[in-house]
Amino acid sequence: MELFEPCVLGKVQLKNRIIRSATHDGLAEDDGGPSEKLISKYAFMAKNEVGCIIAGYAIVSKEGSSSYPRCLAFYNEEAKEKYLRLTEAVHAYGTPIIAQLAHCGRQTSSKTIGMKKIAPSAKRHLFYPDKAKAMTIEDVLRVEDAFVDAIARAKEYGFDGAQIHLAHGYLLHDFVSPNGNKRKDEYGRDIYGRTRIVKEIIKKARAKVGDFPIWVKLSATDKRKKGMRIPYSVEVCKLLKEYGIDAIEVSCGSVQDGMNTMRSKRMPMDAVFEYKEPVASMPKWLNKFCLACAKAVNPLIPQPKPLTMFNLPAAMAIKENVDIDLILVGGVAKREDMQKAIDIGVGAVSMCRPFICEPNFAKKLKEGQADQSQCVMCNYCGLVIEKGETKCLLGKIKKKVK
Numbered sequence: 001m002e003l004f005e006p007c008v009l010g011k012v013q014l015k016n017r018i019i020r021s022a023t024h025d026g027l028a029e030d031d032g033g034p035s036e037k038l039i040s041k042y043a044f045m046a047k048n049e050v051g052c053i054i055a056g057y058a059i060v061s062k063e064g065s066s067s068y069p070r071c072l073a074f075y076n077e078e079a080k081e082k083y084l085r086l087t088e089a090v091h092a093y094g095t096p097i098i099a100q101l102a103h104c105g106r107q108t109s110s111k112t113i114g115m116k117k118i119a120p121s122a123k124r125h126l127f128y129p130d131k132a133k134a135m136t137i138e139d140v141l142r143v144e145d146a147f148v149d150a151i152a153r154a155k156e157y158g159f160d161g162a163q164i165h166l167a168h169g170y171l172l173h174d175f176v177s178p179n180g181n182k183r184k185d186e187y188g189r190d191i192y193g194r195t196r197i198v199k200e201i202i203k204k205a206r207a208k209v210g211d212f213p214i215w216v217k218l219s220a221t222d223k224r225k226k227g228m229r230i231p232y233s234v235e236v237c238k239l240l241k242e243y244g245i246d247a248i249e250v251s252c253g254s255v256q257d258g259m260n261t262m263r264s265k266r267m268p269m270d271a272v273f274e275y276k277e278p279v280a281s282m283p284k285w286l287n288k289f290c291l292a293c294a295k296a297v298n299p300l301i302p303q304p305k306p307l308t309m310f311n312l313p314a315a316m317a318i319k320e321n322v323d324i325d326l327i328l329v330g331g332v333a334k335r336e337d338m339q340k341a342i343d344i345g346v347g348a349v350s351m352c353r354p355f356i357c358e359p360n361f362a363k364k365l366k367e368g369q370a371d372q373s374q375c376v377m378c379n380y381c382g383l384v385i386e387k388g389e390t391k392c393l394l395g396k397i398k399k400k401v402k
């Protein structure tokens with residue numbers, strides 16, 4: 001199989017096997033719809049040969065809102081025209097676009113969402129320490145319906161499929177993981193109970209949208225105690241296939257893991273102290289002092305390894321045991337690595353930071369102008385999103401190094 005051959009994956013016709021993985025762009029309007037800037041950004045990637053775009057995560061209901069500013073949302077009918085413009089702009093280049101749907105669960109703060117945040121079990125979050133309320137059955141059913149409505153909207157808005165966010169510590173990751181889900185009722189207890197919310201969402205969604213493609217992004221591993229591990233994730237994937245999921249994007253980590261989902265040699269301390277609260281708002285002298293201390297200890301802080309192709313072992317284990325289309329994300333940045341993944345039977349590779357760095361990366365690969373991304377995986381972009389629009393700060397970093 002070739003990287004640039006058209007193919008069908010998860011019931012979607014892709015232009016080639018290179019996907020832009022969901023990336024929060026910080027460019028939504030007040031109603032949660034895409035701004036003109038976001039539409040142009042996606043159209044540019046489509047024009048420049050990306051095989052498929054997974055839009056940045058869109059929130060399915062207000063109570064699931066993100067703490068990142070200007071996040072897409074799918075619960076306002078007023079945003080419909082903007083979404084229709086977005087899908088049309090991307091389709092103009094023959095490129096499919098998938099809506100990623102999420103509920104932040106306890107990975108947000110009650111203050112941000114203006115109500116008590118919810119989770120499968122009453123737990124705190126390292127970075128959003130107010131305790132979440134354990135969901136009642138009523139809460140669970142309401143969240144299921146919100147996902148179902150959002151999937152139906154994805155179809156109505158012209159998307160080619162929906163991807164349910166079951167990764168990175170968000171609500172559905174918490175449900176599926178034995179770390180986040182300590183429930184003793186039918187939505188917990190064992191793997192069947194923990195995945196039941198997904199089963200119900202798919203069952204109800206199928207009644208509304210028929211065979212509209214529904215994908216999942218799964219954290220197949222994380223660093224949580226009794227959390228996601230490969231053998232358990234393989235069993236989860238068997239169930240996801242049984243429930244009617246069409247493709248699985250294999251990712252890893254939870255926001256609580258630090259830089260695990262998007263790996264980097266070092267924690268980007270300059271960016272942490274510039275963008276992350278509460279340290280960003282410290283008095284200037286204190287911020288400077290703490291930054292100097294943090295920089296001194298930074299080389300001693302262990303970071304997850306390896307830095308490239310880090311979800312390949314999980315993808316291979318799933319491939320060996322489950323007959324379902326797979327997408328590999330995480331530290332994929334070189335042509336030879338992409339081809340290696342395709343050769344072992346992964347249907348497509350997806351990338352986030354390489355497209356933040358070079359939105360025309362797919363075209364450069366296709367035309368032989370590049371064999372690898374210029375992104376240095378510094379993760380500054382992962383901190384910028386705390387305050388506003390997602391940007392590559394490579395230029396700024398290079399200036400600092402000079």
Ligand SMILES: Cc1cc2nc3c(=O)[nH]c(=O)nc-3n(C[C@H](O)[C@H](O)[C@H](O)COP(=O)(O)O)c2cc1C
Pocket residue numbers: 021022023024025055056057100165167168217251261262263329330331332350351352353354381382385390
């Ligand atoms: C700025 C930024 C925003 C992200 N937004 C999302 C998102 O909206 N949904 C999602 O599933 N993952 C998101 N991620 C994670 C990426 O999709 C991807 O899984 C991760 O960065 C690893 O891929 P990479 O090595 O190609 O960057 C984001 C990552 C970054 C750096």
Ligand code: SF4
Pocket residue numbers: 353354356357374375376377378379380381382391392393394
């Ligand atoms: S800031 Fe730029 S170079 Fe650094 S990780 Fe993000 S995209 Fe890559």
